[in-house]
Amino acid sequence: MDLPQITLNWWLIAFIAFCLVTLIQLIYYWGIFSRLAFFKPKPKEQSQQHPVSVVICARDEAANLARNLPGVLFQQYPSTHELVVVNHNSQDDTRYLLEEFRKTFKGLEIVNLEHEAKGIPGKKYPLSMGIREANHEILLLTDADCVPASEHWLYKMQDAYQPGIEVVLGYGAYQKRPGLLNKLIRFETYHTALQYFSYALAGMPYMGVGRNLSYKRQLFLENKGFSSINHLPGGDDDLFIHKIARKDNTAVVIDPEAFTLSEAKKTFGDWMRQKERHYSTGKYYSGKFKFLLGMYSGSQFLFYPLFVLSLIFFSWKLALAVFGLRFITQGIISYKCMQRLREKDLWPWWWLLDIWMFLYYCIFAPALWRKPRQNWI
Structure with missing residues (x-):
């Protein structure tokens, strides 16, 4: 066989591989991601108002709490609810700020922790303490740097609890701001939500985000909290949900009034450090989801x-x-x-952002093997 013929065969193999990769992508888009695209919530005969405990962990978050806590405290929810804020060894004015808030809002419960938990990096220890201090069965979790998108956030999230439901996944969006970095961060956040919402709607829930997440307190206690992942810096949201979520006990809420909003990182370096921490937990997913997520990312x-x-x-x-x-x-x-996740302003750029994902994988893929930092969040 001469050299031109050998070369032609290699390019034919490359084209066949291209067709195969495209087929895999089409299967994911029409078989899984279309679940979110064409999702229609089932009409409810009646709404409900369960008692709810909102839990927030804070460490040196005085500025964020001053800005965002009123959005949680002023929720339109007439039924029984409370806000538990865990102040974990803050060195700023967090303690005094919370005391001032409590003078006005009697439903605010403060848990002050003044020591570290040896061998438990991240925020799993303060979050566990907040959950144990909560008085109600339904827990609604968010972060100090998040604000509800509406005054109906609490109501919309808890209303997803039907008989048998123990986990509710919400969307933690980022504020729209000018600049390329903001678009990249918001697109990556949308892309992550596209996957975990679609998989959950397909009966295969595998993760949630701590910016907007709910589950039952009894489920947390039955699984011995975060004991199986206490040695990891992260995982209090995605790995814990990976462990407890099932087809028959998980619901999603895709209502703009149930979103939370955060400020995106201002520098690429800060964003890289944040994403490296998040992706470092991917190696602990089950083999099934390593394969499914890896097949999609690889293709x-x-x-x-x-x-x-x-x-x-x-x-x-x-x-x-x-x-x-x-x-x-x-x-x-x-x-x-x-359109469903209110990120429609990104759509004119989706094809460029999709090309960007090639570079994104090159930049962040090493985080799957790199030892994560032992920082608090």
Whole structure:
């Protein structure tokens, strides 16, 4: 066999690989992500108002608490509820700020912790203490740097509890601000939510985000809290949900009034450190989800290199035809999902942001193997 024939065979193999990667992407988009795109909540015959304990952990968060706590305290929820704020060894004015809030809001409970838990990095220890001090069965968790998107956040999240439901997943969005970094952060956040919401709607819940998450206190106690992951800096949201969430006990709330909003990082370096911490927990997922999530990420990563090779060295007509199938599919699903999660302003840029994901994987993939920092959050 001469050299040109061998070369042709290699480019044919590259094109076949491109077609296979595209097929995998289409299966994910139409088989899984379409669950979020075309999700229609079942109509409810009646609403309900359960007693709820909102739990927030804070460490040197005086500025964030001053800005965001009123949004939690002024929720329109006439039924029994409380706000438990755990002040974990703060060195700023957090303690005094909380005391001032409590003078006005009698439903605010303060838990002051003045020591570290040896061998338990991250915020699992203060969060555990807050949950143990909570008086109600339904726990609604958020962070000190988050504010509810509406005064109906508490009501919307707890209303998802039907018979058998023990876990409720919400959306923790970021505030819309000018600049490229803000768009990148919001797109990555949307992309993560696209996956965990869609998997949950497909009957395969695997994670949630601590910025907007709810589960039952008894479920926490039955699973001995975070004891199985206490040695890890993170995991109080995604790994714990990975352990307790099932097809029949998990619900999602995709209502703009039930979102929470946070300020995105202002520098790329800060964002990198945040994401490295989050992705360091991925290695502890079950084999099933490592495969499913890895297959999607791997096919997304390979899509553009294989497209370029097929476009230049094989047949540009065939390559564009295959590319077009994914492009149209992704455009439709992305539009519907971004509209549902109120990120529609990102849609005109979705194709550029999708190309960005190739670089994103190159930057953050090493976090899966790197030892995570032992910081608080």
